[in-house]
Amino acid sequence: MKIIDMLLKKPTLSFEIFPPKNHDGDISSIYKTIDELSALKPDFISVTYGAGGSTTEHTVEIASKIKNQYGIEAVAHLSCIDATSKQLTKILNELKDNNIQNILALRGDYPKDYDPKTAPHEFKYASELNTFINKNYPDTFCLSGACYPEVHQEAVSLEADLEALKKKVDSGAQYLITQLFYDNNYYYRLVREARLKGINVPIIAGIMPATNARSLLNIAKLSGGNIPYNLSASLERFRNNPKAMKEVGLNYATNQIIDLITNGVDGIHLYTMNRPEIAKEILMRTNNIFAEFKND
Numbered sequence: 001m002k003i004i005d006m007l008l009k010k011p012t013l014s015f016e017i018f019p020p021k022n023h024d025g026d027i028s029s030i031y032k033t034i035d036e037l038s039a040l041k042p043d044f045i046s047v048t049y050g051a052g053g054s055t056t057e058h059t060v061e062i063a064s065k066i067k068n069q070y071g072i073e074a075v076a077h078l079s080c081i082d083a084t085s086k087q088l089t090k091i092l093n094e095l096k097d098n099n100i101q102n103i104l105a106l107r108g109d110y111p112k113d114y115d116p117k118t119a120p121h122e123f124k125y126a127s128e129l130n131t132f133i134n135k136n137y138p139d140t141f142c143l144s145g146a147c148y149p150e151v152h153q154e155a156v157s158l159e160a161d162l163e164a165l166k167k168k169v170d171s172g173a174q175y176l177i178t179q180l181f182y183d184n185n186y187y188y189r190l191v192r193e194a195r196l197k198g199i200n201v202p203i204i205a206g207i208m209p210a211t212n213a214r215s216l217l218n219i220a221k222l223s224g225g226n227i228p229y230n231l232s233a234s235l236e237r238f239r240n241n242p243k244a245m246k247e248v249g250l251n252y253a254t255n256q257i258i259d260l261i262t263n264g265v266d267g268i269h270l271y272t273m274n275r276p277e278i279a280k281e282i283l284m285r286t287n288n289i290f291a292e293f294k295n296d
């Protein structure tokens with residue numbers, strides 16, 4: 001099923017996982033994660049894609065298992081910054097052959113070994129990947145795109161980022177998933193400004209529970225996001241008490257989700273970091289709230 005057909009009926013609950021990075025290439029640990037996540041009955045699970053990395057091939061394999069063995073819709077992430085059209089065609093054929101109907105089409109993060117001198121330069125933006133997919137695989141995939149409540153780090157302004165987002169949607173992104181954020185006001189601003197620009201597709205909120213002080217600081221640095229005062233104050237207070245920090249993070253994310261659902265969010269996408277217990281804890285705290293629109 002295409003995710004847009006779900007979103008047109010009700011808000012969605014989804015989880016994001018990533019292919020484990022083991023030196024020996026063994027990814028079997030992810031299946032225990034999916035076992036536990038599938039029991040929570042998400043509408044879909046998305047699988048990240050690491051451009052040029054050793055985990056690239058695993059995205060299709062994991063997405064295929066989610067869809068064909070667990071019977072849950074899978075969204076395969078796909079990035080284009082370091083790819084040739086030939087490489088992308090190979091992956092797109094595999095996705096099609098494995099019955100994967102949903103792709104999160106990304107420019108992607110620059111790989112660590114990215115070298116502009118040798119890079120293919122066939123694709124510069126996610127919107128170009130959308131155009132490529134829709135031209136070569138018409139009516140095959142439901143495409144989605146990333147968006148940034150606190151503005152993408154390379155964009156010169158919110159206005160410029162919204163112009164780019166409009167192009168992404170006009171080139172085929174049927175819904176959007178946000179970068180993580182800890183201040184819901186940024187999400188509400190993005191939705192308001194997007195609608196004013198004529199971007200009318202569903203915008204799913206990406207939520208990452210901050211259960212660990214060090215990783216929260218790293219993530220905020222990487223994504224360029226703000227940590228609101230009340231969260232950073234708790235982080236200072238409990239940074240040496242991991243169990244208390246976990247409670248802070250879970251309660252904070254829970255309150256974010258309650259506020260978003262109260263205000264009519266299109267969907268909640270939990271960045272699980274391959275830790276099903278975090279998703280479980282969040283759903284325990286919001287069971288009756290999600291029950292209003294969760295699958296049976």
Ligand code: FAD
Pocket residue numbers: 047048049050051077078079104105106107108109110124125126127146147152153154155160161162164165167168177178179180206
């Ligand atoms: P784009 O939409 O191409 O935008 C990149 C920059 O270019 C922005 O500053 C934008 O404003 C600007 N821009 C875009 N189009 C134009 C245009 N036509 N003219 C001028 N400027 C333009 N990364 C991975 O590598 N693998 C993943 O699996 C992955 N999953 C993600 C999932 C989500 C939900 C999110 C939010 C991000 C994810 N990322 C992933 C990170 C993402 O790849 C990076 O944030 C990357 O820097 C931008 O990707 P994009 O698709 O948003 O790029």
